[in-house]
Amino acid sequence: MATEDDLFDVFDGEVPDEDEEPTMEVETKAARPRSTSNDSDEPPAKAARSEEEGKQESGQSPEEQDEQDAGRAEELTSEVTHESYPSGDNCLHECILPANWAKDKRLPKYEGEPAKTYPYTLDRFQSEAVSCLERSESVLVSAHTSAGKTTVAEYAIAMSMRDNQRVIYTSPIKALSNQKYRDLADEFGSDVGLMTGDVSINPNASCMIMTTEILRSMLYRGSDVCREVKWVIFDEVHYMRDRDRGVVWEETMILLPDTVRFVFLSATIPNAREFAEWICRIKHQPCHLIYTDYRPVPLQHYVYPSMGDGVYLTIDEKGKFREDNYGKAIEVLEKNTEQASQSTKGLKSNKKKQQQHTKNSDLLKVVRMCSDRAYMPVIVFAFSKKECEQNALVLRNIDLVTQDEKALIGDVFENAMATLSPEDRELQQIQSMLGFLSRGIGIHHGGLLPILKEIVEILFQENLIKVLFCTETFAMGVNMPAKTVVFTSVQKWDGIERRTLNSGEYIQMAGRAGRRGKDDKGLVIIMLTDKVEPNTAKEMFLGDASRLDSQFYLGYNMLLNMLRLEGVDPNYLLERSFSQFQKDKGCIAAKEKNAELSHKLEDATEELNKVTSEASKKMNFDVKMALTDAFQADQDLDNAMEERRKIITLPKYAIPFMNPGRLISLAKDGDWAMVIKCDKLADDKGAADIENSYVVDCIDEEGVVRSVPLRSLHKISRIRGQLPQAVQEPHNRTEAVKTQCKNMLKAILNHDNFKAHGLPELDPINEMKIDSEEFGEVAKKIKNAENAKLSNRLMTVPEAERSQLMDLFTKRVHLHEEQTKCADIIKNQNAVILRDELRSMKRVLRRLGFIDRNNVVLEKGKLACEISSCDEILITELVFNNVFEGMSPEHIAALCSCLILDEKSEDATTPDNADLAKALDKMKVIAQDVATVMAECKVAGVDTSTYVEDHIRPQLVPAVVAWMEGKPFKDIMQTCEMYEGSVVRVMRRLEELLRELGMAAKLIGHKELEEKMVEGRTKLRRGIVFSASL
Structure with missing residues (x-):
């Protein structure tokens, strides 16, 4: 265990050598070594108090607090220097450095003995990055997938080993850490180590591989590794925008000493300069930005319209949008969709079946085309696990591999299966996967067993899988490109609505097309089943990648760890966050x-x-007063007219008048159009949203067909034009037909009577039959506002x-x-972000006894500091309320699984075991008490009505008990509705929680709980759930 002094050494910088470039020391505000004398000017309790409490004690006014905030903002946005360096085509090289930094304006190419040589000539961006590393300066490399960013990381490791320095390589997830350890151990030999929650291999190695969470934990504990490290490599730094885990990356970067140098590897991000400037400011050191949009393998993007006969080149390899080709694809789509619609008119069940049949047929056509034209291997993206498997079933009668390839696939599969027990090999998921793999077809999603995902990855890398069906997460995982990428849809459900992919999502997935050194170009094929407007499509294809925006939030574990380090103000993290x-x-x-x-x-x-x-x-007369009254009357009239508009566009009143040819106004001051038709949205979310579920197709004064929400209309006219019948069918809307409509609308609008007096509107009472008290009130408001305008003295x-x-x-x-x-x-x-949230969270910690009134961390708080796998407050309350007292390790683990499960399920049955059921009820009562305290302390986002069901999910309680009692996984899955891979993932996270809880129990001297956690982990860690990585 770390000593008291060790806890603070992490913030102390190494003393630079005389020939090393000078760096600024970390501000003393960050952390002060604990005083060993008794004559300190400031008692420890006061030193640990939060900034805002200090302000309260000193009687600082809100105005003074605002002034101090302004000063802090000024400090952290103080002047920095931006320098640009000539770096050739397809490469941008800038450096952001503190204004007072002693610098050499020239950035010469490194000419010394390289730390590592390569059998190929480095790309310009790689050689620029190497020069920065050799200057001992941090660098952010932002480039497309497969561009060669790993070369920069490998050079940093080789350089550290040459100079007898330590380097840490962080990755987003444990699986990538394991893979990177194997890769780097092959490259650099025995001087590479790995640290995960439960495994430590060669911990004294010069190069250590770990997840960012492990590095964060080491920083809070003052590990020797953190004191000795010179370089930290953050791979896939764009993960920092992850909503749940991105905060850990930010926290780690802030806490690392200023003497550390960084290598940031990222996909292309449009605000890379902003990130580099943030690093420069908080670490008081230069940060180079090397950005390239160069793709080693150019991409061509094609559209396949549903039920079509071919694909249409939409974006060529130079990035040009072929609008004519896209228009042709949309015409084919509309024509085919209309014909299919006519054939199933009035038959809702047949229509659904027909749509699924069409989708399957389209997918089969695209895969066969790829096979015939040697476009394999293909990655086919879908947006749900179920859809992924349904798509694979479409190819049930297709075989894509030779007999020799079948034999190789069989060998790989059998060798992998040899690590499992005979009964585990009989799992339905394993048997089904073998059927697909033996025909060159793979499936990859989060619901698969880890061993199956690894088999698929190995076979795909060996080109033995020709078509891989996967979810979006595959594009964020290990680097496995293909010749071709296929999108079965560009629409996804994001938890709130069904929407078109944004450009960042599209770029991430499409970027998997094209293998460096194998393909002269990569192909992307979009299967279009719904019309996407050209501008929307163009934005998706050619828009910017997703920005790297902060996802920083305050967690209780973070807050308690900061409070535990005496002299470290939690505001230190908030003020230096990327969000701030x-x-x-x-x-x-x-x-x-x-x-x-x-x-x-x-x-x-x-x-x-x-x-x-x-x-x-x-x-x-007082003109200014009259102007004030007139302006108010105008405002009142506008507000009343808006209320009127909202009533007349209610579907129950407006729908009967949305006949073809009806003139409608799309804006307050005109913008007239003629109705073509009015449809209800297919994905209506229910009666509650009925008012917003109608869309009007209309043609405007320019002959452009537009789709607008019914509720956005401003006026509905009594006038109707005679539209040509052809305009009703999308495929018949030729330029001649649209011109005919445009001329008719213009003729109506230019009629002398209408030009003089405006188009007559429908009478709300007599024609639209609106007879409500509400409308009567609105009419009265309109009349009063009009009278006020007319009676104003300005009218004279x-x-x-x-x-x-x-x-x-x-x-x-x-x-x-x-x-x-x-x-x-x-x-x-x-103002400092989250200041109110920080205050509220401290109130919670005091109310529940995690800290005292002086913010000193108590025993409860010390236990919570060790927990990062689940809700640290809730699990601590369970321990201190003796919920686990007298229970078996199996039952404790089963209850803990309720806090781990993150998938919602309808299967929420009460456990059969009476003791478990009673303990579960007690858990719920405690959770409700915690929620009540948080709500009373005004913690944002706490809903006391849903807190219990959101935080306690007992669906896997029976499965965990059965597994720990030694039952076969196959039997457990027969009564479980979740995917096998999801169950394994929960059990692995559960094992991590038991490890943390065991360490926490040891820390507070709870011997019985510690022993039960050790026994529980032993019983949990067996069989296919914890099968070793291949």
Whole structure:
């Protein structure tokens, strides 16, 4: 266990050698070594108090707090220097460095003895990165998949070994850590080690591989490794935008000493410069940005319209969007869809079957085309596990491998199966997978057993799998490109709505096409079943990759660990987070805009005062007061008219009038169009959203067919035009037909009577039959506002002069509103993020006895510090409320599984065992008490009505007990509705929780619980659930 002093050594920098470039020391605010004398100026309890409590004690006012926040923002957004270096085509090289950094403006190419040589010439971006490493300066390399970023990481490791320095290589997930350990051990030999939660291989090696979570834990514990390390490599740093785990990356980067140098490897991110600047500011050192959009293998993107006969080149290898080809594909899609719709008209069940049959037929056509044209191997993406398997079944009668390849597949499969027991080999999932693999077809998703995913990965890398059906997560995993990538759809359900893929998602998956050194080009085929507008498609194909935006949030484990380190203010993390930096950057722009608005407002006020003063004398009444009243009347009228619009566009009133040819207004001041048809959205989410479920297809004054929500219409006219019948069918909407519609609409709008008086609207009462108290109230508001306008004394002023006065007044009002909003933004952005959340969370910890009133971490808090696999507050409350007292290891583990499971399921039965059922009920009561405390302390996002069901999911309780009692996995799965792989993942995470809980029990001296956790892990770790990696 680390000593007291060790806990703080992690923040102390190594003393630089005389010939090493100077670095700034970490600010003393970050962490102060614990005092060993008794004459300290400041008692430890006070040193550990949070910043805002210190302010309260000193009587600091909110204004003073705002001023201090502004000063902090100024400090962390202080001046830095941006330098650019010539770096040739397809490579951008910049350096962000502190303004006072002693630097050599020239960045010469490194000419010394290389730490590592390669059998090929390095690309420009690789050689630029190597030069930065040899200068002992941090570097962010942002490049496409397969561009060769790993070369930079390998060089950093070789350089560290040459210079007798230690290097840490972090990866996003444990599986990638294991794979990277094998790869680097093959490359660098025995001086490579691996650290996971339960495995430690060669911990004294120069190069250590670990997940970011392990590095974070080591930092909080003051590990020797963290004191000795010179370089830290963050692979796949774009994982920092992960909603759940991204915060760990941020936390780790902030906590590492300033003497550490970084290698960040990332997919292309549009705000890479912003990230590099953040690193420069918080670590007080230069950070180079090397960015390339070069693809070693160019991509061609094709569209296959449903039921079509071929594919259409939409994006060529130069990145040009072929709008004509895309238009042809959409025409084919619309024509085929209309014909299919006619054949199943009125038969809802037949329509669904027909759609599925069409989709299967399309997939078969695309795969056969790829096979015939030597476009294999192919990765086929789907957006659910179920769809993945359904797609694979479409190829049930297709064999894609030779007899020799079948033999090789069989050998790999049998060798892998030899590690399993005979009964585990009989699992349905294993037998089904063998049937697919033997024909060159693979499946890869989170529900598969880990050993099956590994087999699929091995066979795919050996080119023995010709078609791989997988989910989106495959694109984020190990680097396994293919010749061709196929999208079965570009629509996905994101948990809230069904939407088109954004450009970042599309780029990530499409980037798997094209194998360096094997293919001259990669192919991407999009199977289009629904029409996607050209602009939307173009944005998806050619838009920016996803930004790297902070996902920082406060966790109780983070807060307790910070409080445990005396002298470390939790605000230290908040202030230096990437989230705060992005907010502060926005503040600078807001301040500039605010200054500009203040000048404009001052000028506008001066002009208005001058003009109204003169007008008041001339007209003998207070013109400014009259302008104020007139402006208010206009506002009241606008608000009332908006209420009216919302009523007349309700489906129950508007639908009967959405007949073909009806003139409708799409904007407040016109923008007229003619209705073609009105349809209800297919994916209606139920009656609650019925008002927003209708879309109107219409043709506007430019002859453009538009789809707009019914509820967005502004006016419905009494006038109807006679549309040509052809416009009703999408495939018949030729340019001639659209021109005919356009001319008819223009003729109506240009009619003398309508030009003079406007188009007559439907009468809401007499024609639309709206008879409600609400509409009567709205009509009264409209009349009152109109009367107020007419009775205003400004109506006696000539129209031109009145209009000029109103324009001046309105301009001044709008400037004032804009400036007020801007000032509010500055005030909010100056404040430290999550300050209120921090205060609320501390209240929770005090109420529950995790810390005392002086923020000293108590026994409960020490236990919670060790837990990162589940809700640390809830599991600690269970321990200290003796829920596990007298229970067997099997039952404790089963209850703990309730806190691990993250998949919702309808199967939430009560355990058969009476003791387990009673303990589960007690867990729920404690969880509800915790939720109540959090709600009373005003912790954001806590819903007391759903907290228990969100945090306690007992679906796997019977399975865990049965497994730990020695029952076969096959028998357990017969009564479990979850995927085999999902069950294994939960049990592996459960084992990690038991390990953490055992360590925590040891820390607080709970011997009985510690022994039960050791026994529980022993019983859990067996068979296929914990089969060794291949």
